[in-house]
Amino acid sequence: MSLAQALQQSGAIDAMARELGVDQNTARMGANALLPAIVAGMGRSSAGGMGGGAADPLGGLGSILGGALGGGMGGGLLEAVLGGSPxxxxxxxxxxxxxxxxxxxxxxxxxxxxxxxxxxQDLLKRMLPILAMAALGYLAQRGRAGTAGGGGAAAPAGPDLGGILGSIVGGLAGRR
Known part of the structure; x- marks a missing residue:
């Protein structure tokens, strides 16, 4: 399943449409256009392209995902998008x-x-941070589901993130 499909099934795309005051088709089209860039950016970040060294091979994204998995963001990124509040x-x-x-x-x-x-472009600029939160929140949920225990959640996030991004990138490539 592609990330776009997963976010649609989770209700994130519909929640984004309601928040931005657009129809669901516009939200889906925007998400489909923006998600490949978000995933590619995550892939570059997870490869250490944003300055991660040996101690943090995922760079800053690893810290963000580790925080989401470990509760630093409460793992609530997707929930923040799905909630009724802005x-x-x-x-x-x-x-x-x-x-x-x-x-x-x-x-x-x-x-x-x-x-x-x-x-x-103005609408897409408003969509982008919401979609990034939903995507990373979804990845954090998948990472939590694949992490037993949860004590040192940031450590196992690396291999899980690579696998998750690989499957998502593969899903996106298959749609083109």
């Missing part, structure tokens, strides 16, 4: 900072998505 997008913006490195990359991602979907 999503606290600061966490989503922090995630985007780790996976993209700077706002220029985020702008480029939303510009490309706007061109391919016809959805306004």
């Amino acid at each position: 999503t606290p997008v600061n966490q989503g913006n922090d995630i985007l900072g780790e996976i993209f490195g700077n706002k220029d990359v985020s702008r480029s991602v939303t510009s490309e998505a706007a061109q391919s979907t016809g959805i306004s």
